[in-house]
Amino acid sequence: MKKKTTTLLLSIMLVLSLLLAACGSSENGGSASPGGSGSEAGANDSEAVELTMAFINLGTMSDVAAVQEEINKITKSKINATVKLMPIDIAAWNQQVNLLLAGNEPLDLLVTSSFFNYSSQVAKGQLLPLDELLEKYAPEIKNTMPSEIYNGTKIGGSIYGVSSIRDVGADYGMVMRKDLIDKHSIDLSGVKTFEDLGTVFQTIKDKEPGIAPLVQSTQTGTVAYQMYTPQIDPLGDSLGVILLDSNDLKVVNLLETDIFKNKVTLARKWYEAGYIMQDVATTQEQGSSLVKAGKALGYFNNMKPGFEAQESKTTGYEMTSVHLSEPVIQSNGASGFMMSVPRNSENPERAMQLLNLLYTDAEVMNLLANGIEGKHYVKNEDGTIKLPDGVKETTYQFNQWEVGNNFLTYVWEGTDKDIWKQTKKFNESAKVSPALGFSFDATPVKTEVAAATNVVNQYKVGLESGSLDPALIEEYNEKLKAAGLDKIIAEKQKQLDEWAAANGK
Amino acid sequence: MKTNHMNQYAVHAILILLTAACVFPFLLLITSSLTQEQAIVRDGYSLLPKAWSIEAYEYLWNKSTSLVKAYGITVTITIVGTTVGLLISALLAYPLSRGDMPLRGTLSFIVFFTLLFNGGLVPTYLVFTEVFDMKNTLLALIIPGLLTNGFFILLIRSFFSTSIPVPIIESAYIDGATEFKIFYQIVIPLSLPILATIGLMLTIGYWNDWFNGLIYVTEPELYSIQNLLNRMLSNIQFLQQTNIGGNNSTAAAGLPMNSVRMAMAVAGILPILCVYPFFQKYFVKGLTIGAVKG
Amino acid sequence: METPQIAQAVRAGERKESGRLNFILRKLKRYRALFLMIIPGMIYLIINNYLPMFGVVIAFKDINYAKGILGSDWIGFKNFEYLFETKDAWIITRNTILYNGAFIVINTVLAIAVAILLNEVKKKLASRFYQSAILLPYLISMVVVGYLGLSLLNVESGFINKQLLPLLGMDPIAWYTEAKYWPYILAIVNIWKNVGYLCIIYLASIIGIDHEYYEAATIDGANKWHQIRSITVPLIMPTITIMTLLAIGRIFYSDFGLFYQVPLNSGPLQPTxxxxxxxxxxxxxxxxxxxxxxxxxxxxxxxxxxLVLAANYAVSRKNRDQALF
Incomplete structure (x- = not known):
């Protein structure tokens, strides 16, 4: 019996390995041929191709096919290619992209981001270097954005992604219900620092029982986080940061900085004073829903021009704000959202031509961002756009910040007409992190990062929202060190130094 | 049936308590789907909300085209998957249940082994998409769940070998019946309880499956009802727990609220709750037939 | 594709040498219908389960897609380090085993108890109603269970804090930050969700028991408890054994939905x-x-x-028929 089993298992292995060899060779064949044929096809545009473009989806996209058809009319005549739009839900994004890139499915343009493993995708050879392609097929893109943003996506000296043109910087502060501020005649002009907000909170707490003066916009966008972030560059995962004021490239442990300790202590003080909603660390409601439900005055957030208008729409109350930091652009300013060409692409040249359209062709970009005129929006006289009459909810909602040149698109009613001009000015005025363009590749220390991430998950939200005693910072720090934080910081410093040397910083 | 029974009052009392415990959260789910959004955040979840509203269902109704389509997909994969899965499982389980089957132990082991080892997500994905080209097809929603890793096969096998008297099979064989005829005319009718059980499990499995849709399907046309629900629920959760720049709230604005989530959950379970009593009728019948054996 | 057994037998048949082979051939002919029956299932298992198993090599590689999966560099056990080297490794392993071990015992005992109770119900309709009700939780996905949990446990708006505890005169509890409650909460949710399913499986085998056994026992004067102990439980032992063996095989896996969705991934709860x-x-x-x-x-x-090999070995020493293989 034993012997039989062994023979059997061996024969199964044999069958399997034969099958494997078959798949293996077909894979090799598959990846070898497109390279050859691709370059030929790219050289002349005579042959029509279909390009697949994957991007992050959050809203309703039921009309994506109709929009795609309209876009194709233009791309067909301009670059002799059609586009297949592939929206992927944000919650499935990591997994789907991992699988798409592991296989050989057609995929020509892909949204990439330092929030979604950009550097390890490059390290694993999943993305193509774009410098030559950009030079040859999309030379105009370079002129649409500042050069530090254009070059800010480089890894090892090559560009692997093209940043979308958006608000690359952010300033930090608080948005709150204007009606409550007016009702209690609170003077916001005196509020210059986060610390100054204490008196505002006290007033609301005393006069508006049932309304929490402060909540969090999201669970991880904690109270303390919003206060210390304008002073640091998290270099990706906050495991080892640089201090923006020191203006050098020394990676330090965030937990051991005074900034962190002060802000966490302040959050704790507010929490104990009852300014912060008591279940803030575990609520499943976003700050905007809590405001909408009449349970909160407001929340801290990273802001940009037009932010108050945006939040007013979301919460259903008119919102006002205090800006408590200067605008900053951190290391991920460029790599926050980009378009890349994956290794899967059979037509990188044509993909690049399409990308060029997204930065230069207002018609294509407007279709992609806002949908079809008359169906998904109508134009006002002043040039802004709105939903067509009788349409309550759009059937095409694209999150345009992730892709292309947003400055080419129409502005929605309710937002300032010159919002793009303001955004441009905002970006230009921002303080730029000396590490702008640096992307940390966590692969060499992945064991440590995996362990440290679990520790962060355990303490971060509780401590930074004021729900836990700041005395725990020490314990938090010890556990992070046990998980290998020092090794992560050392690796980060090493990569940062190499990057600085390569980029002449 | 002259067997003595336990005190019926005690039995019923315990079972009613259990039933209440099982059903209560569902009642809460249904009432909260009918509660005004602001009332949930303000007053909390309650069986008797202060402000009723069918807003959530209106919201769903406005999306009904995709909802109806998703129901269609779910029903199709559930029916096809359950039927084919049950057939293949029974066919595979029967020979393994036969004490005289050559290589029985080895074959059982091959089935069992799949319960413990799997190649992991990426290799499985590669096999189905690269070798069999199933991405974005209905097949991708059906095939991966067919045998659910051999678990059901072992259950059926065990039922066959303990509940089907060997002499019946032997005498049928001696009378000249082919193996297929024995299987189809003797074994199947005697095994309705287990087949009904497995059938129900397969149905639930297919009905609730969202994972295969998440992995193999990117076309909204092919979303099953669970995919639709899951993607809405998990998008909310993802946004809540991740910080991807200042654009969260813009994105969140388009996402449904508490009561809608609850209404979606109701939409997801309602059909199976409606179908289940009918299923159970056969299920119980199957059990009874199984019990009367000679 | 044929199953390896047939291939083997056919290859063997081609040699046509000894009487033993003839015997095998005869046997093959006798059982060819049975072999035919297993072919669809076996093909399926090979495609769905065995083919992807080449994926284990990935665990030992530093994957680089430019080189391909098979062409990537071998890195030995580097990918395993984070499972063993950190301090958390011990905690998560302990939690996994303790939870799953407890679940196996509690669920089995409760499921059998409820199945026996259900079997005692005389009224068909009532029995059917109970069965439907206790199977209800099994019908829904864990994501929904997470939301049900939230509607009960939410600090500010949950049913328990808002409606139940005030009735008992107790203060609200911050459920999602107090780790000490969670072993019980998780056990309850697990029972709530899964016992119905297990129970139906056991009920199916209890109903399959011949009534004559009970009648004979009643005549002999055995009380209910005796009957359960000496008839019901021994006769459904094969089912219990299989279900338990299978659960043991998965003792290192946990229901991701239960441990991730239900506690809402809340950090302070991580220790438990x-x-x-x-x-x-x-x-x-x-x-x-x-x-x-x-x-x-x-x-x-x-x-x-x-673990399963060990458990199966133990079972097969006691009773060959009840072992899995």
């Missing part, structure tokens, strides 16, 4: 809710490293495999 699956998931969300997730999967499989 973190299990291997959630730890791996959290760690890898940021890294997206398939090498490490493969390593974790292989580790879980291997441990489960060894």
């Amino acid at each position: 809710t973190d299990v291997i699956d959630t730890y791996v998931y959290r760690g890898l969300m940021t890294l997206g490293d398939i090498g490490m997730s493969s390593a974790a999967g292989l580790y879980q499989s291997l441990v489960g495999f060894v």
Whole structure:
């Protein structure tokens, strides 16, 4: 019996390995041929191709096919290619992209981001270097954005992604219900620092029982986080940061900085004073829903021009704000959202031509961002756009910040007409992190990062929202060190130094 | 049936308590789907909300085209998957249940082994998409769940070998019946309880499956009802727990609220709750037939 | 594709030498219908389960897609390190085993008890109603269970804090930050969700028991408890054994939905809710490293495999028929 089993298992292995060899060779064949044929096809545009473009989806996209058809009319005549739009839900994004890139499915343009493993995708050879392609097929893109943003996506000296043109910087502060501020005649002009907000909170707490003066916009966008972030560059995962004021490239442990300790202590003080909603660390409601439900005055957030208008729409109350930091652009300013060409692409040249359209062709970009005129929006006289009459909810909602040149698109009613001009000015005025363009590749220390991430998950939200005693910072720090934080910081410093040397910083 | 029974009052009392415990959260789910959004955040979840509203269902109704389509997909994969899965499982389980089957132990082991080892997500994905080209097809929603890793096969096998008297099979064989005829005319009718059980499990499995849709399907046309629900629920959760720049709230604005989530959950379970009593009728019948054996 | 057995037998048949082979051939002919029956299932298992098993190599590789999966560099056990080297490794392993061990025992006992109770109900309609009700929780997905949990446990608006505790004169409890309650909460949710399903399986085998046994026992004067102990339980033992063996094989895997969705991934609960699956998931969300997730999967499989072999060996020494293989 034993012997039989062994023979059997061996024969199964044999069958399997034969099958494997078959798949293996077909894979090799598959990846070898497109390279050859691709370059030929790219050289002349005579042959029509279909390009697949994957991007992050959050809203309703039921009309994506109709929009795609309209876009194709233009791309067909301009670059002799059609586009297949592939929206992927944000919650499935990591997994789907991992699988798409592991296989050989057609995929020509892909949204990439330092929030979604950009550097390890490059390290694993999943993305193509774009410098030559950009030079040859999309030379105009370079002129649409500042050069530090254009070059800010480089890894090892090559560009692997093209940043979308958006608000690359952010300033930090608080948005709150204007009606409550007016009702209690609170003077916001005196509020210059986060610390100054204490008196505002006290007033609301005393006069508006049932309304929490402060909540969090999201669970991880904690109270303390919003206060210390304008002073640091998290270099990706906050495991080892640089201090923006020191203006050098020394990676330090965030937990051991005074900034962190002060802000966490302040959050704790507010929490104990009852300014912060008591279940803030575990609520499943976003700050905007809590405001909408009449349970909160407001929340801290990273802001940009037009932010108050945006939040007013979301919460259903008119919102006002205090800006408590200067605008900053951190290391991920460029790599926050980009378009890349994956290794899967059979037509990188044509993909690049399409990308060029997204930065230069207002018609294509407007279709992609806002949908079809008359169906998904109508134009006002002043040039802004709105939903067509009788349409309550759009059937095409694209999150345009992730892709292309947003400055080419129409502005929605309710937002300032010159919002793009303001955004441009905002970006230009921002303080730029000396590490702008640096992307940390966590692969060499992945064991440590995996362990440290679990520790962060355990303490971060509780401590930074004021729900836990700041005395725990020490314990938090010890556990992070046990998980290998020092090794992560050392690796980060090493990569940062190499990057600085390569980029002449 | 002259067997003595336990005190019926005690039995019923315990079972009613259990039933209440099982059903209560569902009642809460249904009432909260009918509660005004602001009332949930303000007053909390309650069986008797202060402000009723069918807003959530209106919201769903406005999306009904995709909802109806998703129901269609779910029903199709559930029916096809359950039927084919049950057939293949029974066919595979029967020979393994036969004490005289050559290589029985080895074959059982091959089935069992799949319960413990799997190649992991990426290799499985590669096999189905690269070798069999199933991405974005209905097949991708059906095939991966067919045998659910051999678990059901072992259950059926065990039922066959303990509940089907060997002499019946032997005498049928001696009378000249082919193996297929024995299987189809003797074994199947005697095994309705287990087949009904497995059938129900397969149905639930297919009905609730969202994972295969998440992995193999990117076309909204092919979303099953669970995919639709899951993607809405998990998008909310993802946004809540991740910080991807200042654009969260813009994105969140388009996402449904508490009561809608609850209404979606109701939409997801309602059909199976409606179908289940009918299923159970056969299920119980199957059990009874199984019990009367000679 | 044919099953290897047939291929083997056919290859053997071609040689046509000894009487033993003739015997095999005769046997093959006698059982050819049975072999035919298993072909669809076996093909399926090969495609769905065995073919992807080449994926275990990923656990030992530093995947680089430019080189291809098979062409990537071997890195030995580097992908496994994070499962063993950190301090958390012990906690998550302990949690996983304790939870799953407890679940196996509690669920089995409760499911059998409820199945016996159900079998005692005389009225068909009532029995059917109960069965439907207790199977209800099994019908819904864990994501929905997470939301049900939230509607009960939410600090500010949950049913328990808002409606139940005030009735009892108790203060609200911050459920999602107090780790000490969670072993019980998780056990209750697990029971609530899964006992109905197990119970139906046991009920199916209890109903299959011949009534004559009970009648004879009643005539002999055995009381109900005696009957349960000496008839019901022994006769459904094969089912109990199989279900338990299968559960043991998966003792290193945990219901991800239960441990991740239901506690809402709340950090302060981690000391009591973190299990291997959630730890791996959290760690890898940021890294997206398939090498490490493969390593974790292989580790879980291997441990489960060894445990099942051991348990199966123990069972087969007592009763050959009840063993899995």
